[in-house]
Amino acid sequence: MPKRSFILIITLFIAAQAHAFCGFYVAKGDTKIFNRASQVVIVRDQDRTVMTMANDFQGSARDFAVVIPVPTKIERGQIHVAEKALIDHLDAYSSPRLVEYFDPDPCTPVPPPAPMRNAVSEAITVTGSAPAMRAKSLGVTIEAKYTVGEYDILILSAKQSSGLETWLTENGYKLPNGAAYVLGSYIRQNMHFFVAKVNLGEQARLGFNYLRPLQVAYESPKFMLPIRLGTVNANGAQELFVYAITTRGSVETTNYKTVKLPSDVDVPLFVRNDFSPFYKALFTEQVKREDMSAVFLEYAWNMSWCDPCASEPLSQDELRKLGVFWLEAGSNVFLTRLHVRYDREHFPEDLVFQETGDERQFQARYVLHHPAKxxxxxxxxxxxxxxxxxxxxxxxxxxxxxxxxxxxxxxxxxxxxxxxxxxxxxxxxxxx
Amino acid sequence: MKRFDPRLYQIGALTVLLLYGIFVLHFDVTLFRAVLLVGTAIATQALCSRIRNVAFDPRSAAISGLSLSLLLRSESIALLLAAAVIAVGSKFSVRIKNKHIFNPTNGAIVAMMLMSHRVWVSPGQWGNIAFFGFLITCIGGLVVNRAARSDVTYAFIIFWSALVIGRSLYVGEPLTIPFHRLESGALLLFTFFMISDPKTTPDSRAGRILFAALVAFGGWYINYRLFRTNGILWSLAGAAILVPIIDALLPAARYRWRAETVSAAPQPHQLATAA
Incomplete structure (x- = not known):
C-alpha cells in the first residue's frame, strides 16, 4: 500500500434544509404552508433545558405563526430570540463531512500536511418586550402577551382543546385538521403552549429579512421533543435535526432506535462536486434500510475540539447564547447531532431522549483519495x-x-x- | 423421562438474541466483551461456590452474563465486569431466608446505574420491528413455560398493557402510541426473561400476580409520571425488596431448578416443578 499524506480537508456542508418548527404552522388566511424540516437545539443539564428552534420559513412573514408546546408553565422572560448564525455555526461544526487525501507519487514520495479551516461569524442577540393582558375566554387564559424581538408572544394556558381551538380560530389563526386532537392530548398531559407570530413593524424596525430562532428555557424532567403537532399538517415526511448539548455524553432516543450513520468510507472523487446529492441519497437509503423507524446519529463530540474541523468549535459566548448555562462550572460541553426523517405512520409518538455516559467521538465522514501522477x-x-x-x-x-x-x-x-x-x-x- | 433444564433453553435463547443484536441490529457491544462478561460471571460463580462450599453450576451465571451483554452499556470494560461480579455475587450475599432478593442481572444493572454515570441501558436499541417482537416472544414463551412461572409474565403483560393503553386513552392519544410503546424489544426481553425469574419472584401464585402488578405500576409511574427512563428496571429492583413480605403474607413452596440437587440447594421447601 502506498502511504497517503494528509494534505487538505474540504468540508462541504449539507445545508440542513429547515422549513419549520417542531410545532405546526397556523397560517393566517388561506396561504398553504407546509412544514418540512426543522432544527432544534436542546441544551440540558439535570432538568434544566433551553430549547432553540430554527427554521427557514419561506412564505410571507405576515403568514407566520406557530404554536409551541412546552412541558411546564412558562413566564415571560423564559422566551427569547437567538441569532440564526448560532445555529448555522452549530450546523457547520457538526455537518457530515468529506475529507480529501492526496496519494504521494510512488516514485518520489512527498509528505506535507496542512489543514484548511473555516472562518466563524459572531452572533448578537436582540430582545425587547411589550406586555399586554386579555380577558379569559373559552377556558383559555392568556398568561402573558408581549413582544420579543420581531415576535409577538402569547403564553396560553388552556383547560380544553376545544376552547383553545376556538380561541385560535377566532383570533384569525387557521388550524390544520387534527391539530385540536393533538392539542387536547397535550393539555391532558399538563403541557402548556405559546404562540409566536411575526410583528411586522418590529421586524422592519430591527431590519431582519428572515425569522430568527425562538428560544425557551424551562425546568422539567421531560427530556423530549413534541413532534406530533408537526405531523398534523405535514405533506409527506419531514426532516428534523436535533442538536443536543449536554454535560456527560451522547444523547439517544429511548423510544426509537438510534443508529450511527455509515462513516469513514472511501468514496470516488466525483463526490467532491456532488457531496450534497451524495449525502442526501445516502441518508435516504439508510432511512429506507431502517424502515424509516430510526433516528440517526450524525455527530457526537466534546465541543472543546474537533478533528477534522468542519468549522471551529463554538465560542464560549456562542454557547452561552445557545443556553449553555454551566460554562462557569467548567463542566463538559458534549454535542450530539441527531437527524430524523419522520412521518405520523412511522413516528407515532414524540421523541423521548436520554443522556448516556458515552463520550466516544463520532462523525459522519467520507473520504476522497486523489491518485498520484x-x-x-x-x-x-x-x-x-x-x-x-x-x-x-x-x-x-x-x-x-x-x-x-x-x-x-x-x-x-x-x-x-x-x-x-x-x-x-x-x-x-x-x-x- | 428427565426433562430438559429450562435454563439451557434460556441460555440458547439469549445467545441467539445476543448474536442477532450484535450482527444484525448492531448493538453497542462486541462479541469479545460479551464473552468476557459471561466468563467473568461464571468465574465469580465458581469462586463464590467454592467459598460457600456448594456445588458449582455455571448455568445461572451464564444467563446473567448474557443478559448483561444484552442490556448494559458502557465504554468501560471494568464497569461491565464489575456488573457481572455484582450480579453473581449478590445471589450469594444478598439473601433473606435463604432466598436471594434481586434478580441478579436486574440488581447489578440498578446498582451500577446508581453508582456510576458511565453505564446506561439503551431501551431503544431493539427498534420496533414487528418481526423481531414476534421472534423474541416465541422464544421467550418457550422459556417461561419451561420455567413454570409464566403466570408472572402474563400478569405483568396484562397490567402493563392496561396502564399504558389506559393512560393513552385518558390523555386522548391515538392507540398507535401505546401500541408503539408495547412493541418494544426491551419490554419483551424484560417480560419474558427477567421478571419471570422463578428464583426471585414470590412463591405463591397470588403473590406473583401481586408482584407483577407492583412492578407494572412502579415502572409506569417512573416512565409516565416521573418521566425517567428504564422504569421497569428500577421498579423490579424496588419490588424485589418487598418479596420477603409478600412471601410471609402469602406463603407457598419455594421454586427449585429441576437440576438442583439437595446438596447444591439445602432448602426446606420442596419443589414446584416445571409443569
Whole structure:
C-alpha cells in the first residue's frame, strides 16, 4: 500500500434544509404552508433545558405563526430570540463531512500536511418586550402577551382543546385538521403552549429579512421533543435535526432506535462536486434500510475540539447564547447531532431522549483519495494496480451507501477498462 | 423421562438474541466483551461456590452474563465486569431466608446505574420491528413455560398493557402510541426473561400476580409520571425488596431448578416443578 499524506480537508456542508418548527404552522388566511424540516437545539443539564428552534420559513412573514408546546408553565422572560448564525455555526461544526487525501507519487514520495479551516461569524442577540393582558375566554387564559424581538408572544394556558381551538380560530389563526386532537392530548398531559407570530413593524424596525430562532428555557424532567403537532399538517415526511448539548455524553432516543450513520468510507472523487446529492441519497437509503423507524446519529463530540474541523468549535459566548448555562462550572460541553426523517405512520409518538455516559467521538465522514501522477518506476506498476482495485471498491461503496447503480458509478469514474491495470501476475508466472 | 433444564433453553435463547443484536441490529457491544462478561460471571460463580462450599453450576451465571451483554452499556470494560461480579455475587450475599432478593442481572444493572454515570441501558436499541417482537416472544414463551412461572409474565403483560393503553386513552392519544410503546424489544426481553425469574419472584401464585402488578405500576409511574427512563428496571429492583413480605403474607413452596440437587440447594421447601 502506498502511504497517503494528509494534505487538505474540504468540508462541504449539507445545508440542513429547515422549513419549520417542531410545532405546526397556523397560517393566517388561506396561504398553504407546509412544514418540512426543522432544527432544534436542546441544551440540558439535570432538568434544566433551553430549547432553540430554527427554521427557514419561506412564505410571507405576515403568514407566520406557530404554536409551541412546552412541558411546564412558562413566564415571560423564559422566551427569547437567538441569532440564526448560532445555529448555522452549530450546523457547520457538526455537518457530515468529506475529507480529501492526496496519494504521494510512488516514485518520489512527498509528505506535507496542512489543514484548511473555516472562518466563524459572531452572533448578537436582540430582545425587547411589550406586555399586554386579555380577558379569559373559552377556558383559555392568556398568561402573558408581549413582544420579543420581531415576535409577538402569547403564553396560553388552556383547560380544553376545544376552547383553545376556538380561541385560535377566532383570533384569525387557521388550524390544520387534527391539530385540536393533538392539542387536547397535550393539555391532558399538563403541557402548556405559546404562540409566536411575526410583528411586522418590529421586524422592519430591527431590519431582519428572515425569522430568527425562538428560544425557551424551562425546568422539567421531560427530556423530549413534541413532534406530533408537526405531523398534523405535514405533506409527506419531514426532516428534523436535533442538536443536543449536554454535560456527560451522547444523547439517544429511548423510544426509537438510534443508529450511527455509515462513516469513514472511501468514496470516488466525483463526490467532491456532488457531496450534497451524495449525502442526501445516502441518508435516504439508510432511512429506507431502517424502515424509516430510526433516528440517526450524525455527530457526537466534546465541543472543546474537533478533528477534522468542519468549522471551529463554538465560542464560549456562542454557547452561552445557545443556553449553555454551566460554562462557569467548567463542566463538559458534549454535542450530539441527531437527524430524523419522520412521518405520523412511522413516528407515532414524540421523541423521548436520554443522556448516556458515552463520550466516544463520532462523525459522519467520507473520504476522497486523489491518485498520484506516477512515473515509470517499478513501484508505479504496483501502485496503479492497487489504485484500480481501490477505485473499484469506491464505486461499490458509493453504490452500497446511496443505492445508486454501481455501473453508473463506474461510468462516472471512467473505470472502463481492465487495461489500465494489468492483472497481478500469478506467483508461478513470477518464477520464470 | 428427565426433562430438559429450562435454563439451557434460556441460555440458547439469549445467545441467539445476543448474536442477532450484535450482527444484525448492531448493538453497542462486541462479541469479545460479551464473552468476557459471561466468563467473568461464571468465574465469580465458581469462586463464590467454592467459598460457600456448594456445588458449582455455571448455568445461572451464564444467563446473567448474557443478559448483561444484552442490556448494559458502557465504554468501560471494568464497569461491565464489575456488573457481572455484582450480579453473581449478590445471589450469594444478598439473601433473606435463604432466598436471594434481586434478580441478579436486574440488581447489578440498578446498582451500577446508581453508582456510576458511565453505564446506561439503551431501551431503544431493539427498534420496533414487528418481526423481531414476534421472534423474541416465541422464544421467550418457550422459556417461561419451561420455567413454570409464566403466570408472572402474563400478569405483568396484562397490567402493563392496561396502564399504558389506559393512560393513552385518558390523555386522548391515538392507540398507535401505546401500541408503539408495547412493541418494544426491551419490554419483551424484560417480560419474558427477567421478571419471570422463578428464583426471585414470590412463591405463591397470588403473590406473583401481586408482584407483577407492583412492578407494572412502579415502572409506569417512573416512565409516565416521573418521566425517567428504564422504569421497569428500577421498579423490579424496588419490588424485589418487598418479596420477603409478600412471601410471609402469602406463603407457598419455594421454586427449585429441576437440576438442583439437595446438596447444591439445602432448602426446606420442596419443589414446584416445571409443569
Amino acid at each position: 506516477t512515473g515509470q518506476c517499478e513501484a508505479a506498476i504496483a501502485y496503479r494496480r492497487e489504485l484500480h482495485q481501490r477505485q473499484e471498491r469506491e464505486a461499490e461503496n458509493v453504490a452500497e451507501l446511496t443505492g445508486w447503480n454501481v455501473e453508473e458509478m463506474r461510468r462516472k469514474m471512467h473505470l472502463d477498462t481492465a487495461s489500465v491495470t494489468p492483472a497481478e501476475k500469478k506467483w508461478w508466472e513470477k518464477i520464470w
